[in-house]
Amino acid sequence: MFLRDSAIARFTSAMLISLAITSATFLPFLLQGALASPPQPHPKPDPQAHDQAPISGYYPEPEPCHGDCTGIHDPSMFYEDGVYWRFSTSGNISVASALSLSGPWHYRGALLSDGTSIFIREDQDIWAPSISKRDDVFYCHYSVSYIYSQHSEIGVATSTSLEPGTWKDHGAIGLPQNSRYNLIDPYVFQEQADSPYYFTFGSYWSGIQQVEMHDHQDLIAWGGQANDITNIVGNTTVNQAVVEGASMHKFGGFYYILFSVGQCCRTEKDLVPPGDEYHVAVCRSDSITGPYFDQQGKNCLTESGGTTILASHGDIYAPGGQGIMEHPETGKMVLYYHYGKCT
Numbered sequence: 001m002f003l004r005d006s007a008i009a010r011f012t013s014a015m016l017i018s019l020a021i022t023s024a025t026f027l028p029f030l031l032q033g034a035l036a037s038p039p040q041p042h043p044k045p046d047p048q049a050h051d052q053a054p055i056s057g058y059y060p061e062p063e064p065c066h067g068d069c070t071g072i073h074d075p076s077m078f079y080e081d082g083v084y085w086r087f088s089t090s091g092n093i094s095v096a097s098a099l100s101l102s103g104p105w106h107y108r109g110a111l112l113s114d115g116t117s118i119f120i121r122e123d124q125d126i127w128a129p130s131i132s133k134r135d136d137v138f139y140c141h142y143s144v145s146y147i148y149s150q151h152s153e154i155g156v157a158t159s160t161s162l163e164p165g166t167w168k169d170h171g172a173i174g175l176p177q178n179s180r181y182n183l184i185d186p187y188v189f190q191e192q193a194d195s196p197y198y199f200t201f202g203s204y205w206s207g208i209q210q211v212e213m214h215d216h217q218d219l220i221a222w223g224g225q226a227n228d229i230t231n232i233v234g235n236t237t238v239n240q241a242v243v244e245g246a247s248m249h250k251f252g253g254f255y256y257i258l259f260s261v262g263q264c265c266r267t268e269k270d271l272v273p274p275g276d277e278y279h280v281a282v283c284r285s286d287s288i289t290g291p292y293f294d295q296q297g298k299n300c301l302t303e304s305g306g307t308t309i310l311a312s313h314g315d316i317y318a319p320g321g322q323g324i325m326e327h328p329e330t331g332k333m334v335l336y337y338h339y340g341k342c343t
Helices: none
Strands: 076-080 083-088 094-098 106-110 125-134 137-145 153-159 168-172 187-189 197-201 208-213 230-233 243-251 254-261 279-285 307-310 316-326 333-341
Touching: 076 125, 076 316, 083 125, 125 187, 137 187, 187 243, 197 243, 208 243, 230 254, 243 316, 254 316
Parallel strands: 279 316
Antiparallel strands: 076 083, 083 094, 094 106, 125 137, 137 153, 153 168, 187 197, 197 208, 208 230, 243 254, 254 279, 279 307, 316 333
């Protein structure tokens, strides 16, 4: 049974879809009860597709955000010295800040004012930034790609400040190209200061990949081997049930991996059938390297498992591109994401 807790802090960001622009909003984070039962074997794989909400009000309505809250895609959030920072796709990584999650948010500029040193082709873009910190250094991992391409790269920039204009671009981190994955959607997870880094990336093709990094220098220039990269979430179904954009969190002794499922960013005239659009799913494990299971006990690598915790509802369309942070004042988990608003 899923848990609803109105006391849990929540935040979302907005994106442009279906020719309408949303406002950024709040929404409860339903992770705690999403996988309340221990994983049990399941005989058949099923797609990571979502059903209608089982009870009225299952996906609470958004609440307002103020300031620069529209046109945001793939947000990454970081809190430092009393300020919330938000980084997002495009605009050479758009940067905004606010004194509270509800805003008002103010645009601060581009993280990479001169763009990236990575070149794929003229119409490339910079996607899905992910912010982490090691000692006094901030890392921004990002993707360089273009629509429908599998020829992508993951790059990184560093700074001792989150301010635009202070970042040094290091270019690609050196992860190898491979026909079984796409080098996009990076995310860095470290449980404790002396723990290894676990770097997740990927989408479409064979799904979410993970590689363990023992030295923070690997975050800038990876020195591993191709066989160090393992597949931890996959999807063997057809049509729109692809997976991408993973983020990780540890809670209550379990490791949770959240990811986006389905088709993102369609225009009004190119929408997919209901249920095939973006939504957020989760799997968990008692080991960070897996195996991961969903609420029904399906293996999230071999059985296309994934429990939906957020999907289209009302005039909220295709939520995804999610991330997780801990509220600095309450200690509650915060889920933030983008979505489109139906008109």
